[in-house]
Amino acid sequence: MTNQFQLPRHSRMCSSEFLFGVATSSYQIEGAVKEGGRCDSIWDTFCRVPGKVDNGDNGDIACDHYHLWEQDIEMVHSLGVDAYRMSIAWPRILPEEDAVNVKGLSFYEQIIDKCHALGMKVYVTLYHWDLPQYLEDRGGWLNRETAYKFAHYADVVSRYFGDKIDVYTTLNEPFVSAFLGYRWGVHAPGICGESEGFLASHHLMLAHGLAMPILRKNAPGAKHGVVFNATPFYAERERDIGAAEYKEAENFHWFIDPVLKGNYPKVVLDREFEHRPMILEGDLDIISAPVDYIGINYYSRGVVRYDENGDIESVPQTDAEHTYIGWEIYPQGLTDLLLRLKTRYSNLPPIYITENGAAGNDQCVDGAVDDEQRQHYFQTHLLAVDQAIEQGVNVQGYFAWSLMDNFEWAFGYAQRFGMVHVDYHTQKRTLKQSAIAYRNMLLARSEENKNG
């Protein structure tokens, strides 16, 4: 494996117009959960429940980014990226209902300023799953009021930062917040229930829609959108096509349709008839406010079939290569997904690949981390994005997940997604081979662009 990713010479991704970045999120890297006036989030509470997170891990210290942010941002810059994607922790900004915590705002302001001083753009997600616990105590995303609380939080942040944030994202992966958190109970707050999952999803989408005009008013020069995880599904046999279509509808049409089409997919509404959320008149108009872009997070695909009872089951791809977390490596899925989005949405806005990456069990040996599988993963997925662009999909940027190893939710620290290795005992950061390859690719690109 060379330590530089190769892109086709005339790829649009080689031009300086295409943006490359790395991504993180607040709870996964910050630590310092009791500092700076922060209140508990649902993840602090969830981590305390025995058996919920592997190894009993939690985000108390994580990568200690709260204290090491300056060297971390310098490290981001050393990779030669155009942009840094991060999230703001709601519990640092509004640790109590109506009390804005200036310390929280200042913490993020110094990071944003530093990024700008180093010439990088800043992509900020407002909600990457760390809901203040006091809101969960009142029902969390099952309570419609939470959507209005989110709009208030978005107002506070965007009034303060305005256009200083280059690109705002309302929500990261509402599918995961709603379904893993409120339907299947494997993420915070750990609630299990079909109706609960669908109700939470509607309130999340409403939160997004309510925030959009506020963000536009307070940050008219910034871009505004929302980020979805999306898994393309494939049928095992011809007679399973309906199963694959349904899985896609539930996985991402359910979340993207209300934004881009102003309705929920009928196939899901019909199948989940008893669990339909309460949708008030006007909600879909709010949710379908125009967005400047959508973010797509892609990791893997799914293969499904109908079992003998007509239920949908997944078909493990035992012969395929998987990452350490058990997800199949399937770069073609990213091209297919982007093309499917283009076909489904005639009004598809520009797309950023806001996350893409591979988990490993990487070891630092003599100061080096050989993460060959991840290098190969990035190389093949970058080519998959290029393929989609070639076929007419308007992809404008790519963010690797993740800058550094971090708290991987219910998997704790055992799953390492970073391009940079973190030693959790010493907090030493070491660039893995994939980071070096990414940096070399970006260096070569900027040299070529300079030389015309």
Ligand code: IFM
């Ligand atoms: O670590 C997560 C991230 O927070 C959201 N998208 C998927 C990643 C890998 O599971």
